Amino acid sequence: MTALLHTEGLTVAFGGVKACDGISLDVNEGELLGLIGPNGAGKTTFINAVTGFVPWSGRIVFDGGDLDGLPPHRIAHRGLTRTWQSLELFGDISVRANLEVAATKMTPTMAIRDYFGRSQKLAERVDATIEVLEMGEIMEQRPDDLSMGFRKLVGVARALVADSKLVLLDEPAAGLDRTETAWLAEKLRQVIDFGISVLLVDHDMGLVLNVSDRIHVIDFGKTIAIGTPDEIRNDEAVIGAYFGSSGGDA
């Protein structure tokens, strides 16, 4: 199986601090990979690097192409999209418009053609996403007026709508209660069923361990374990990182 996303020695340094220190990671096609680690492990920095928001060194290959030097919007056009821990929705335009903005790679010609009439294809794609994620009832509202759960969902929808091959989800369950988390987990399963790969970053161990196919654990910018959820559950290094060096059963 070829890896959809492949990073090799990905390093991000802020001054003297290395937030990511040589992370090598593969996300295979159709896979849900969990990326976990304690606070400050470098999870979000990893996502920021891959999506072109912080300068990095090393190598990132996505879908057979090198991502070196590409600006964020180009990376999104390749089919690699993300959500944000702090949501970062377009709060004052409708949910539908939020999706429409993300649904297309706009060229000048397309902008002009769209000016004289919205493309059917675009509308269909947005409608399909709205239907799959069952968010029809909030379509015309503004994200600012929605509950936290729905906002997270809009964030996920916005990352999916562009025909993504891989979605990086940054703490989608943060700020959600258990019921909402369960609801979100269900939606995520649906997403994978559509053949989209997911890299899931979250604090909620329960969520990650339950939905991931494989898990990648990092701490202080370095990989400390890779394996299936069961392996990770029993990994000494992981338990040490999360619960202190003494290890033992959690």
Next chain:
Amino acid sequence: MEIYLQFILLGLGSGVIFAGLALGLVLTYRASGVVNFAHGAIAMYATYIFSSLLQEGAYPLPALPNPLALVEAMLGWFGIQVDLPDLPTFVQMGDSWPWPAALVIALATAGLIGFLFHYLVFRPLRYQPPLSKVVASVGLMLMLQAGIVIRFSNRARNVDNLLPNDGIDVLGTTVPADRFYLLAVILLATTILYLVFQRTKFGIRTRGAAENEQYATLLGISADRIAAINWILAGILAGLVGVLAAPITGLNPLNMTLFIIPALGAALVARFQSFWVAVWVGLGIGAGQSLLQIMEARLDWVPDINLSQGLPLLVIVIAMMARGQVLPSRGAVERGRLPMALPTRIRPRLMIFWLLFTSVVLIWASFEWRQAMINTLIGAVLALSLVVVTGFNGHISLAQLSLAGIAAFMLASLATDAGWPFPLAPLGAAVVATGFGLLIGVPALRVRGASLAIITLAAGVAIEVFFFKSDGWLAGDSTREVAAPSLFGIEFGPNSPFFLGDGKVPSPAFGLFVLAVLTLIFIAVIRLRQSMLGEQMLAVRANERAAAAAGVNVPAIKLAAFGIASFLAGIGGTLTAYKFGTFNMASFGVLGSLSLFAFAYLGGIATVSGSIYAGSLVSEGIGTLAFEKLFFPLGRYEAYLAGIFLVLTALIQPEGIDVFDRRERRRIGWGFVVLWRKLTRDPDRTKPEWATRIYPKPKPRRPKEAAELAAATGALGEKDPQ
């Protein structure tokens, strides 16, 4: 060589005022995160008070609008002539004051203005986005400037020099001594400020609050009181600098107000953080300007194109490009949001009604109403350019009228000199304006908010001095003929014949032409708001990072917004030129740009229909004329009221009149009509689409099945890693 040294030293005079103002800008920014465009106006205001007290013993009271004037006017409708008391204008105390007393009162006033700015305007705005703060401070600048014009007129005024200015010899050249005293004063002030910020508890608290307002508050520091004290200090400093430097720089209501631009440049290089950098750069700009002036006069290889006036812009642009997002942010939460960009729908029946109504006014109304209607239509076109760039894309552009001026000038060149036919000449002129607009837009790729407002303001001034001023590139061309537009042999200029109406100027043909242009642009911008391009502009406005991650080419979208806006401004400029029949640089000054921004914001900067309100409000527009007919001539109060309303809009109703109208029409205004409609309305009628946007439906409950789902999946979150 001595002469160059002499000019450098002479330039310290204006350099000191730039430095002093920059010092105050840094102080207020560090204290409250506000870039105060009105800072130069405070200096100007205090200097007027000082000079008035010193020479006439008269203290000018703030020019508040007098509500009794309204009563007088309304009684006049019934033929009752009454003479109600006017508000007092000056407090006369003796003939002339000794300078120390005058200085104390002037500085106290400046300090009070600083405090009031903070307490009444910027404190309430502290969690609002930068747009609101910039708008408010521009409003205050207009207010102070126009307030002084009301009291003292536009004329320049003499200010007695408090500093000894007998010449002293420096390195073989003679320079008045007051420069050096001023320099000493400003360096002393900087040293004191520096030490206070480094060494005292107060200074450390200010720095702490600037670093992170929330944490500082949690530590029991009142960020608010600290900000107030700093605002007072900044006000006093501005007053002092103004009073001491005015004998050198001269004093009129505009010049000292606009000294804010080089001062902003200096503060920008200092990242609004370092007192010393701000002061040195401010002095450098003053000395550099003076040096460039003499070089232009003396040296052949230096082009005589007003380079010295462009220096501040150059400094600002270089500082911006070198540094990117230069203003450090504070750890404060932005709770407020930008004006909502509610879509405007094309309602054919309403539109036809207004088109007919406007046509009737344009054809059969009397001269002044026709003229006012034309002004309103052109104003709306210009306001639409701001709707695109500021409303849709969130960039504050204070140079739109300058761009319009460029198009107007180009129209004169293309149509009159080059003989281009009608639609080509104005379109070509607008394209040239677009080019300049894109140039101004380039810095927007890296900066936004207040920094961008600074750049566009400086660009507007630069366009004015480079192109329009008497000694600029277009010297001698300051008024040029523009022939009336005509197509297929039909002429439709302001003097063209028309088969209806009284046959006098302005011709209905011209009015209808302008109306057609506005209608086209109006519909085009409505469509833009609904198109992908418009949605992407709004997405960029809301969140640049997220937009980029969603695949939006942020730089391209920003440039598109600037380009479209500049094109519209250009069209507005050509219409203005056609209206006057000449290119007249006086219609495109920097104050005009500021007023245009004020009116556009007042009308509703983020909605297309807001531009119509903006157009009605412009000087000699239809709304202004109606007010004057009903009540009293506004005269000098016009700019003043624009300033006041701009500040109030930023404070209370950031969305402007348009959204206010859409929201409140039921409660006020239409009174009986609304009541009648309410009584007769079909209860099943659905709410219009905008209503659901303004009054969102109650938040949807979490889906019912969520609980069941949780049970079914075994409550995923509950499992422990073991």
